[in-house]
Every structure is written in C-alpha cells, then in structure tokens.
Amino acid sequence: MRKHIILFMIFFGLFIRCKQNTSENTKELKEKAVKLQKEALKYFGVIPSKMPGSKNDTPELVSLGRRLFFEKRLSENNTISCNSCHRIDKNLAGVDNLPTSPGTKGKTGTRNSPTVYNAGFHITQFWDGRAKDLVEQAKEPILNSIKMGIPNKKVVVKKISRIRGYRKLFKKVFPKTKRPISYNNIAIAIAAFERTLITTDRFDDFQKGSLDVLTKDELIGLDKFIKIGCVTCHNGPLLGGNSYNKIGLLNVYENNKDFGRFNETKNEIDKFMFKVPSLRNVALTAPYFHDGKIKTLEKAVETITYLQLNKKLNKMDVGYIVKFLMTLSGKNFTLKQEKKTKN
Structure with missing residues (x-):
C-alpha cells in the first residue's frame, strides 16, 4: 500500500509540474502573439x-464585367477569356498555375500570369507596371498577338456588337452613351468586376x-x-x-x-x-x-x-x-x- 501511495505522489507531482509548464507556455505564446500583432x-x-475606384461601380456594371471576364469571344478564335489565365473558377486563386500562359496561336507568353485577386490595390498593373490601373490592364491582353490575338479595337467592338445579349446589357449599363459598346466601356466593365475580387x-x-x-x-x-x-x-x-x-x-x-x-x-x-x-x-x-x-x-x-x-x-x-x-x-x-x- 505504501509503495502505491509513493507512486501516486510522484505521478501527481509530475502532473502538477506539466500543468504549470503548459500554463507558462500558453502565457508566453500569448505574449509573443500580442507583440507580433x-x-x-x-x-x-x-x-x-473596398478597392480604389469602386465607389461608383453599380451591380449592373459589375455583372456585365463578370460576363466579359469569362467571355471567350473576346479572343480571335473564341478559345481564351480573361479567366483562362487568371482563373477564378473551381476555387482557383486567380491564376492558371502555369509558368507562362498559352495564347490563341499555341504560343506562350514570357511572363507568369499574376493573380487577379486584390490586383486593384497594386500601384500599377503587370510585372513591369506598364498599365496604370485595371482599366488599362484589361485592354492589353485582348489586342496582344500572343495572348487573345484580336488585331484592333474596331474588330473587338464589332464582334461584341453582333451579340444581341450584349447590346441589351451595354445599353442598360451605359444608358447615356451614344455608342454603349466601345472598347473603353468593355475594359471599364471588366475592371469593375475585378474590383470585387478581394480576399x-x-x-x-x-x-x-x-x-x-x-x-x-x-x-x-x-x-x-x-x-x-x-x-x-x-x-x-x-x-x-x-x-x-x-x-x-x-x-x-x-x-x-x-x-x-x-x-x-x-x-x-x-x-x-x-x-x-x-x-x-x-x-x-x-x-x-x-x-x-x-x-x-x-x-x-x-x-x-x-x-x-x-x-x-x-x-x-x-x-x-x-x-x-x-x-x-x-x-x-x-x-x-x-x-x-x-x-
């Protein structure tokens, strides 16, 4: 019996010591967390x-931009959209996870496609900063010969104008504009949607x-x-x-x-x-x-x-x-x- 009591006291002492150490470690960890915060x-x-520039973005503008973001008909052969390189479907993080992205002619670019999430908070767009904001950025890939491959702005506008659904949507979103479907308005809509991509x-x-x-x-x-x-x-x-x-x-x-x-x-x-x-x-x-x-x-x-x-x-x-x-x-x-x- 005495032997059992001694063993019990030893184990009890170890338990108390472990509990004290755990308490001290928890306190130390909390102090570290406070300092690091x-x-x-x-x-x-x-x-x-909210992203800069989003103050006047309407739900209708954002919705149109979302459709255009997924629109493959913004490429010369209807195979590539903004989402092809900056994927936000299937819970992807705004990238295609490729070293560099393929374009419409089977060629690939020379730079990695950065994530579109939170992009509107950046000082500029692209790795070299050649676009000042999301609107300018949205205009570039569509006319890039390697990326989406459409030769000029007029071809883009003509192609989208042929789509009845877009004629109605652009007229609704830009009611005071004589020509609602313009290259600039396409980019404005895409940028408005991208301004919602905050994590x-x-x-x-x-x-x-x-x-x-x-x-x-x-x-x-x-x-x-x-x-x-x-x-x-x-x-x-x-x-x-x-x-x-x-x-x-x-x-x-x-x-x-x-x-x-x-x-x-x-x-x-x-x-x-x-x-x-x-x-x-x-x-x-x-x-x-x-x-x-x-x-x-x-x-x-x-x-x-x-x-x-x-x-x-x-x-x-x-x-x-x-x-x-x-x-x-x-x-x-x-x-x-x-x-x-x-x-």
Missing part, C-alpha cells in the same frame, strides 16, 4: 474592404485581434519573416504590390534576358526591375517569379532571400516562413462560372 500592424495592416484570410483575422488564430509555428514564421528582412520589400496590406525592385539585387538571377521595366522606360536604372509581387494567396499561386521558373514556395523563399538579402536559410527557417505564408491564403474562392451570353 503590433509589429504586423506596423509593417502590413489589413486588406481594405480575406487568417492573417487579417490575426491583425484584427484574433490572436489565437495563428499556431506557434506560424507565429515563429511571421517573426522570422520580419527579422530576416523580407519586410523591406514585402510590406503594406498586400505584403507587396506597392513598389519596384531589382531581381538579383545582391546575387545575380539566372534569367538575364528579361529587362523588366527597362523595356518600357528605356532608363538604364530600370534594368531587371519588376513590381514586387503581393504575397497574399502566395501558397496557391505557384509557380513563382516573373518567369514562373520556381516551382515550389519553399524554393521561392530560399531563392529570393539569397538573391535579395544574400542570406542562405536552413530548411527549418524556410519551413517556418512557408507556414506563415500559408496563413495568407484567401477563404473565399467560391465563384461560379458565368453563363455564356446568347446571340
């Missing part, structure tokens, strides 16, 4: 609920005060993301999308054929400069970099920290950062494909 708000902040994620929940929404490993990843220096470029609500930087800042990147913004500005200082990509939904948008040459998120983290920060991370640190980046995946990829507008 303050830092997160300083460096990042939450995604706004929400656990990281925003964390920044809004839900401190227990991130795990211990994810908090460690956030801490490392900040301390290693990733926030130098990936800051603001989108963790990027608000500046340009040279790819291969401290160590040369293997792709030296694409000069980035230089192709637009012809300014020598802009060689190899690209818009810093947003990291929102980054775990869902592989492959990575402007040329789509990096297949995994782990490799992307490892490569970019070496190129830009001259730091070689070990697998454990890479793993922690990736776990944090996965908290940036949106919770609202549930759009249904729009029905085809009838002739």
Whole structure:
C-alpha cells in the first residue's frame, strides 16, 4: 500500500509540474502573439474592404464585367477569356498555375500570369507596371498577338456588337452613351468586376485581434519573416504590390534576358526591375517569379532571400516562413462560372 501511495505522489507531482509548464507556455505564446500583432500592424495592416475606384461601380456594371471576364469571344478564335489565365473558377486563386500562359496561336507568353485577386490595390498593373490601373490592364491582353490575338479595337467592338445579349446589357449599363459598346466601356466593365475580387484570410483575422488564430509555428514564421528582412520589400496590406525592385539585387538571377521595366522606360536604372509581387494567396499561386521558373514556395523563399538579402536559410527557417505564408491564403474562392451570353 505504501509503495502505491509513493507512486501516486510522484505521478501527481509530475502532473502538477506539466500543468504549470503548459500554463507558462500558453502565457508566453500569448505574449509573443500580442507583440507580433503590433509589429504586423506596423509593417502590413489589413486588406481594405473596398478597392480604389469602386465607389461608383453599380451591380449592373459589375455583372456585365463578370460576363466579359469569362467571355471567350473576346479572343480571335473564341478559345481564351480573361479567366483562362487568371482563373477564378473551381476555387482557383486567380491564376492558371502555369509558368507562362498559352495564347490563341499555341504560343506562350514570357511572363507568369499574376493573380487577379486584390490586383486593384497594386500601384500599377503587370510585372513591369506598364498599365496604370485595371482599366488599362484589361485592354492589353485582348489586342496582344500572343495572348487573345484580336488585331484592333474596331474588330473587338464589332464582334461584341453582333451579340444581341450584349447590346441589351451595354445599353442598360451605359444608358447615356451614344455608342454603349466601345472598347473603353468593355475594359471599364471588366475592371469593375475585378474590383470585387478581394480576399480575406487568417492573417487579417490575426491583425484584427484574433490572436489565437495563428499556431506557434506560424507565429515563429511571421517573426522570422520580419527579422530576416523580407519586410523591406514585402510590406503594406498586400505584403507587396506597392513598389519596384531589382531581381538579383545582391546575387545575380539566372534569367538575364528579361529587362523588366527597362523595356518600357528605356532608363538604364530600370534594368531587371519588376513590381514586387503581393504575397497574399502566395501558397496557391505557384509557380513563382516573373518567369514562373520556381516551382515550389519553399524554393521561392530560399531563392529570393539569397538573391535579395544574400542570406542562405536552413530548411527549418524556410519551413517556418512557408507556414506563415500559408496563413495568407484567401477563404473565399467560391465563384461560379458565368453563363455564356446568347446571340
């Protein structure tokens, strides 16, 4: 009996000690979460609920833009729509998950198609910033010989004008316009729809005060993301999308054929400069970099920290950062494909 009592006392003591340690660990984790939340708000902040330019977007305009976003007849051979490269159907994250996207003639582009989600918050559009906003961006692929392949604006307008359903919709949405179906109005409608493509994620929940929404490993990843220096470029609500930087800042990147913004500005200082990509939904948008040459998120983290920060991370640190980046995946990829507008 005495032996049983001694064993009971030992086990009871161990139980109390474990309980105290757990309580201390929980308290320490909470304190860490509070500190990191303050830092997160300083460096990042939450995604706004409305995009710039959406103030006057009507439900009818957005609905028309949604139809046009899925409209394959905006391509020369009726095979490619905006959604073909920036897929929002089947819960995809606004990309086609290809290195570069195929066009109407079987050729592929030279740059990776970035996600359309949250795009309207970016300083400019495209990797090289050649479009100032979503309206300008919507105009470019339709007339691009590799992408959608229609030769000029007049052909686009003529093609859409032949579709009875669109004649009615454009007249309803642009009632005071003499010619409702115009190339500019097509782009305006598509942009209005794209301004609704805003994601929400656990990281925003964390920044809004839900401190227990991130795990211990994810908090460690956030801490490392900040301390290693990733926030130098990936800051603001989108963790990027608000500046340009040279790819291969401290160590040369293997792709030296694409000069980035230089192709637009012809300014020598802009060689190899690209818009810093947003990291929102980054775990869902592989492959990575402007040329789509990096297949995994782990490799992307490892490569970019070496190129830009001259730091070689070990697998454990890479793993922690990736776990944090996965908290940036949106919770609202549930759009249904729009029905085809009838002739």
